[in-house]
Structure formats: C-alpha cells, structure tokens
Amino acid sequence: MTTHQGTPPPIRLDSSVQLMLGKHLLTCLPHEACGLLLGTAAAGGILISSYVPLSNVAPDPLHAFVPDPSEWVRAMFSSPAPIGLFHSHPTSPPWPSPADIQGLIALGPEFRVYLIGSPGQGGLQPPALNGFIISRESGADGPQLLHTGLQALLK
Ligand SMILES: [Zn+2]
Numbered sequence: 001m002t003t004h005q006g007t008p009p010p011i012r013l014d015s016s017v018q019l020m021l022g023k024h025l026l027t028c029l030p031h032e033a034c035g036l037l038l039g040t041a042a043a044g045g046i047l048i049s050s051y052v053p054l055s056n057v058a059p060d061p062l063h064a065f066v067p068d069p070s071e072w073v074r075a076m077f078s079s080p081a082p083i084g085l086f087h088s089h090p091t092s093p094p095w096p097s098p099a100d101i102q103g104l105i106a107l108g109p110e111f112r113v114y115l116i117g118s119p120g121q122g123g124l125q126p127p128a129l130n131g132f133i134i135s136r137e138s139g140a141d142g143p144q145l146l147h148t149g150l151q152a153l154l155k
Pocket residue numbers: 087088089095096097100116
C-alpha cells in the first residue's frame with residue numbers, strides 16, 4: 001500500500017445508487033437512515049455499484065444509527081462485497097460527528113468508503129452527499145476520514 005499524496009481519488013458510484021441513498025434518507029426522516037455500500041475497491045479507484053438499506057435500531061434514532069445486527073450479518077455476505085457504510089444526518093450537514101469518527105474502529109479493513117447524506121435545504125434541493133475514504137495509515141490514532149469527491153456514473 002502506498003500512502004495518499006494530497007487528495008484521494010474520487011469515489012465513483014452508479015447514479016442508481018445515488019438515487020437509492022437519497023430515497024432511503026428521505027423515507028427514514030426524521031430518523032437517521034443507514035445501510036451498506038457494495039462494490040469494488042482496486043488500485044484504479046473505488047466503484048460503488050449497489051446499496052443495501054438496513055434498519056436503524058438505535059435507541060435514539062433521531063440522533064444516532066445502529067444497523068440491525070441480523071440484517072448486517074446477512075448483508076455482509078452480499079455480492080459484490082460491502083466496502084462502505086452510509087448514514088444520514090436528518091438535521092445537520094453531511095460531515096462526520098465525533099461519534100461517527102469513534103465508530104470507525106468497529107469497521108473491518110474491508111470498509112474503504114464512508115458516505116453521509118443530508119436532506120436538501122428546505123426540502124427543495126436534492127439531498128446532499130459527502131464521500132470519505134477511510135484511512136488506516138499506521139501512526140494515526142485510529143482510522144481517519146479523508147473527504148473526497150463523488151462521481152455519479154450513468155449506466
Ligand atoms: Zn453521523
């Protein structure tokens with residue numbers, strides 16, 4: 001593995017996935033939505049080709065997310081493989097919270113991507129989506145999130 005120089009490469013995702021994320025986010029309001037991102041991570045970059053929505057079983061789903069454990073286990077055997085996690089911030093911008101950063105430690109090394117979505121301003125704009133690469137460089141105290149661009153691909 002080489003270390004990242006500057007900005008990491010953009011995350012590519014099928015436009016169908018982008019639509020599914022926005023839809024799930026809006027369907028779950030006012031609760032946080034969460035789910036697994038499936039795809040491939042190679043030297044050439046990361047491609048997200050499908051999305052598995054999961055139930056949020058957090059005691060306080062307005063301000064936290066805990067994916068349903070049985071759905072999580074089932075989804076971990078999906079194809080292509082889960083390589084990332086998505087969740088939404090119903091009332092705040094799509095940037096990682098301290099709890100989000102702390103939660104990274106629970107994700108296995110197969111998790112490379114972290115996406116956060118928020119509803120559009122005043123419900124008039126389309127949902128906002130931010131993409132991050134999960135960086136596990138040695139020397140850092142725990143995994144970090146590196147903000148990067150998202151490229152929606154039309155099929
Ligand atoms: Zn969050």
